[in-house]
Amino acid sequence: MESLDRRHVRAPRVTAAMVAARAGVSTATVSLVANGKTQGRVSDDNISRVRTAISELGYVVDSIGSSLARGVSSIVILVTPDVSNPFFANVIAGVRESLGAEYQLLLSVTDAGESPQASDVRKLLALRPAGLLVGAPSAGFLEDLSAAAPLVLLDAPGLESFAPSVNLDVAQGARELARHLASSGHTRAAYVDGITGTATFQLRREAFLEEAASLGLVVSQEHIIRTAIDVGAAAAAFAAAWPGWQREGVTAVVCGTDTHAYGMLQEARVEGVRIPEELAVAGFDDLPYSATSNPSLTSVHLPATPLGRKAGEQLRGLMEGRELSEPHVTLESSLVVRGSTVSS
Amino acid sequence: MESLDRRHVRAPRVTAAMVAARAGVSTATVSLVANGKTQGRVSDDNISRVRTAISELGYVVDSIGSSLARGVSSIVILVTPDVSNPFFANVIAGVRESLGAEYQLLLSVTDAGESPQASDVRKLLALRPAGLLVGAPSAGFLEDLSAAAPLVLLDAPGLESFAPSVNLDVAQGARELARHLASSGHTRAAYVDGITGTATFQLRREAFLEEAASLGLVVSQEHIIRTAIDVGAAAAAFAAAWPGWQREGVTAVVCGTDTHAYGMLQEARVEGVRIPEELAVAGFDDLPYSATSNPSLTSVHLPATPLGRKAGEQLRGLMEGRELSEPHVTLESSLVVRGSTVSS
DNA sequence: CTGAAAGCGCTTACAG
DNA sequence: CTGAAAGCGCTTACAG
Numbered sequence: 001m002e003s004l005d006r007r008h009v010r011a012p013r014v015t016a017a018m019v020a021a022r023a024g025v026s027t028a029t030v031s032l033v034a035n036g037k038t039q040g041r042v043s044d045d046n047i048s049r050v051r052t053a054i055s056e057l058g059y060v061v062d063s064i065g066s067s068l069a070r071g072v073s074s075i076v077i078l079v080t081p082d083v084s085n086p087f088f089a090n091v092i093a094g095v096r097e098s099l100g101a102e103y104q105l106l107l108s109v110t111d112a113g114e115s116p117q118a119s120d121v122r123k124l125l126a127l128r129p130a131g132l133l134v135g136a137p138s139a140g141f142l143e144d145l146s147a148a149a150p151l152v153l154l155d156a157p158g159l160e161s162f163a164p165s166v167n168l169d170v171a172q173g174a175r176e177l178a179r180h181l182a183s184s185g186h187t188r189a190a191y192v193d194g195i196t197g198t199a200t201f202q203l204r205r206e207a208f209l210e211e212a213a214s215l216g217l218v219v220s221q222e223h224i225i226r227t228a229i230d231v232g233a234a235a236a237a238f239a240a241a242w243p244g245w246q247r248e249g250v251t252a253v254v255c256g257t258d259t260h261a262y263g264m265l266q267e268a269r270v271e272g273v274r275i276p277e278e279l280a281v282a283g284f285d286d287l288p289y290s291a292t293s294n295p296s297l298t299s300v301h302l303p304a305t306p307l308g309r310k311a312g313e314q315l316r317g318l319m320e321g322r323e324l325s326e327p328h329v330t331l332e333s334s335l336v337v338r339g340s341t342v343s344s
Numbered sequence: 345m346e347s348l349d350r351r352h353v354r355a356p357r358v359t360a361a362m363v364a365a366r367a368g369v370s371t372a373t374v375s376l377v378a379n380g381k382t383q384g385r386v387s388d389d390n391i392s393r394v395r396t397a398i399s400e401l402g403y404v405v406d407s408i409g410s411s412l413a414r415g416v417s418s419i420v421i422l423v424t425p426d427v428s429n430p431f432f433a434n435v436i437a438g439v440r441e442s443l444g445a446e447y448q449l450l451l452s453v454t455d456a457g458e459s460p461q462a463s464d465v466r467k468l469l470a471l472r473p474a475g476l477l478v479g480a481p482s483a484g485f486l487e488d489l490s491a492a493a494p495l496v497l498l499d500a501p502g503l504e505s506f507a508p509s510v511n512l513d514v515a516q517g518a519r520e521l522a523r524h525l526a527s528s529g530h531t532r533a534a535y536v537d538g539i540t541g542t543a544t545f546q547l548r549r550e551a552f553l554e555e556a557a558s559l560g561l562v563v564s565q566e567h568i569i570r571t572a573i574d575v576g577a578a579a580a581a582f583a584a585a586w587p588g589w590q591r592e593g594v595t596a597v598v599c600g601t602d603t604h605a606y607g608m609l610q611e612a613r614v615e616g617v618r619i620p621e622e623l624a625v626a627g628f629d630d631l632p633y634s635a636t637s638n639p640s641l642t643s644v645h646l647p648a649t650p651l652g653r654k655a656g657e658q659l660r661g662l663m664e665g666r667e668l669s670e671p672h673v674t675l676e677s678s679l680v681v682r683g684s685t686v687s688s
Numbered sequence: 689c690t691g692a693a694a695g696c697g698c699t700t701a702c703a704g
Numbered sequence: 705c706t707g708a709a710a711g712c713g714c715t716t717a718c719a720g
Contacts, residue, residue: 015697026707031699043705060466064412065697068712073408075450075471086430096453104471106419106450109440122404127419127448231632262636269636288575289631292606292613294638359713370691375715387689409713412696 014059023053030054034061072149073128076315079108080135080154081196085229085259087285087304091154094308095133099316103130121145131315136198150318154311157199164318164327166311170200170284171207173300173333177282178211180298180335181252184342186280187216189252190223190245192234192260201256204284204300208254223250227260234263235270242271251279252341258283258290258299265293265340280341295339303331358403367397374398378405416493417472420659423452424479424498425540431601431629431648435498438652439477443660447474465489475659478507480542494662498655501543508662508671510655514544514628515551517644517677521626522555524642524679525596528686530624531560533596534567534589536578536604545600548628548644552598567594571604578607579614586615595623596685602627602634602643609637609684624685639683647675 016030023030025046032042033050053059067073076099080088096105108124121144124132131150134142142162145151153165181189189212194201209219223245227237234255245253255261261283268275275281275295283290286301310329317324360371360378367374369390376386377394397403411417420443424432440449452468465485475494478486486506489495497509525533533556538545553563567589571581578599589597599605605627612619619625619639627634630645654673661668
């Protein structure tokens with residue numbers, strides 16, 4: 001109990017004024033030393049007195065005061081509609097890696113895959129972020145943002161005009177997938193899309209459908225369904241759709257994400273549908289679990305960690321005022337064929 | 345190109361002074377209205393003039409200025425050593441849900457499952473967080489934090505003396521798992537632990553080992569191995585350990601996380617080890633993919649979203665100065681038996 | 689009910 | 705090389 005109460009007793013904050021007093025200098029000098037801007041501006045003697053005082057007192061520059069004075073904080077905001085997808089965890093890891101310790105990563109998550117609103121944007125900007133990383137945005141959303149802070153887009157195909165971007169070439173993998181299914185003898189397929197109108201989902205779907213059509217793999221309109229990115233929701237959607245698919249000769253289903261595909265696999269097992277014999281299943285993302293699912297899942301591999309890492313690097317360049325040598329980067333995707341489309 | 349350049353031209357910030365000028369009042373009045381503290385302090389007339397000016401100008405209270413004046417920001421920092429685990433994505437979702445829109449969630453991720461250092465702590469506190477959510481911390485780490493801001497611990501068994509906490513009763517599920525394996529006829533098991541000395545992992549291991557020992561299920565010291573929480577690392581560990589296990593009669597392996605278990609399943613398949621006939625495999629977490637893995641994975645189910653949600657609620661209570669009616673909450677775990685331990 | 693003023697902690701021209 | 709001072713945008717006693 002005693003220790004519980006301690007949290008009400010805030011330790012007094014160590015300020016630059018306290019350091020200055022101890023070192024016998026002005027706060028201006030403390031600021032210069034604390035920020036490493038001493039070059040030709042502070043005497044060696046003062047540098048060392050201030051450093052000593054800083055470590056004796058345990059002084060850390062207050063970010064709030066600093067941000068107000070500078071006009072910008074050290075916060076980088078990652079805006080994304082989709083935390084629940086494990087793909088995301090790897091993107092975060094990549095961002096953290098390249099951003100380093102100077103910047104703090106703030107997560108802005110919108111509800112249930114919704115696109116963020118203008119009012120959300122204002123609140124975010126009120127934090128005076130050093131930079132913004134925006135995943136899978138809509139064009140309208142970007143209008144306001146691009147003027148406000150250094151900005152890098154992740155997975156935002158078609159929006160290159162707004163800001164530097166790191167994209168995934170999902171179309172390439174989608175076409176590979178269509179060829180794989182067509183050459184495996186399928187002639188009728190279904191498609192399970194996400195419910196967010198995210199550009200990457202559209203691209204995945206369109207590239208697949210186009211290549212499929214050119215190969216005589218038919219995906220009729222009523223065999224394109226949509227569900228949230230959620231194993232359970234996808235499973236329920238499969239249960240509802242399967243009788244029709246079966247009756248109408250669908251022998252393959254492509255899912256916008258592996259998570260959707262897991263739902264297919266799960267429900268197919270419940271209903272005794274044999275995969276891949278009766279139905280071939282494939283997804284996008286190639287999540288770590290796709291290698292161990294039952295059956296293992298054919299998927300278009302997307303490099304999540306490199307995506308985050310590269311976006312972080314680019315943003316860092318912008319924040320530090322560097323010119324980006326390559327403002328738009330595209331990372332490759334490729335098909336990984338596994339048991340869910342090929343019987344072993 | 346033209347739009348790319350726009351990001352250098354920052355739109356001028358709308359300040360309280362601009363709103364005040366437009367509404368013909370002082371900035372003090374603007375502040376009162378913007379923060380909804382008008383009760384008996386601002387005339388209806390002024391309230392509406394200010395509101396009008398705010399919406400006409402699109403004014404948003406600057407969080408930096410506000411935080412400096414108040415002495416605290418609206419940022420809630422979530423400190424956790426383990427973003428890569430998908431379990432984490434659900435914890436975040438739960439936190440976001442209960443925290444609402446007033447607070448911004450900042451993610452502090454340490455490298456590769458390391459425990460955060462004292463210097464990291466100071467940097468975090470320099471942001472003047474409104475509250476702190478700390479997952480799976482070490483005791484030393486908490487010493488400094490508990491005095492600095494409202495704090496709630498997640499998954500921090502044994503550290504209840506530092507702060508209010510939300511824990512998972514992993515021991516219960518661990519014991520259930522031991523009973524399940526013993527009653528299935530296993531007499532020798534291996535254990536795959538994480539490499540972070542996280543308390544929950546220790547608890548999982550100890551509860552399992554203790555119950556196993558009491559039931560005659562032997563886990564000898566050399567059959568306890570450790571790897572990072574990573575499918576690939578776990579797979580490699582399995583490859584190295586399996587010959588010994590097989591020789592020494594191990595017929596079951598329990599993994600500290602499902603992610604470890606996926607590695608076992610993956611490598612077992614590569615090596616042609618039949619699961620569960622030759623080796624039963626089980627994990628902790630019950631990630632969404634455990635239901636669809638091959639074979640599906642027996643796992644101790646841990647409620648990730650409720651964990652985050654409850655922790656957010658508790659923290660909110662603290663930040664708003666409420667007394668917590670129940671400072672320490674424990675959520676239940678339970679065993680979910682699937683194909684990886686029971687042949688179907 | 690209202691506003692002038694102090695203060696939050698820092699950074700940065702500026703004058704010396 | 706150094707420090708006094710202004711200023712970042714806001715909130716909050718305080719006096720009226």
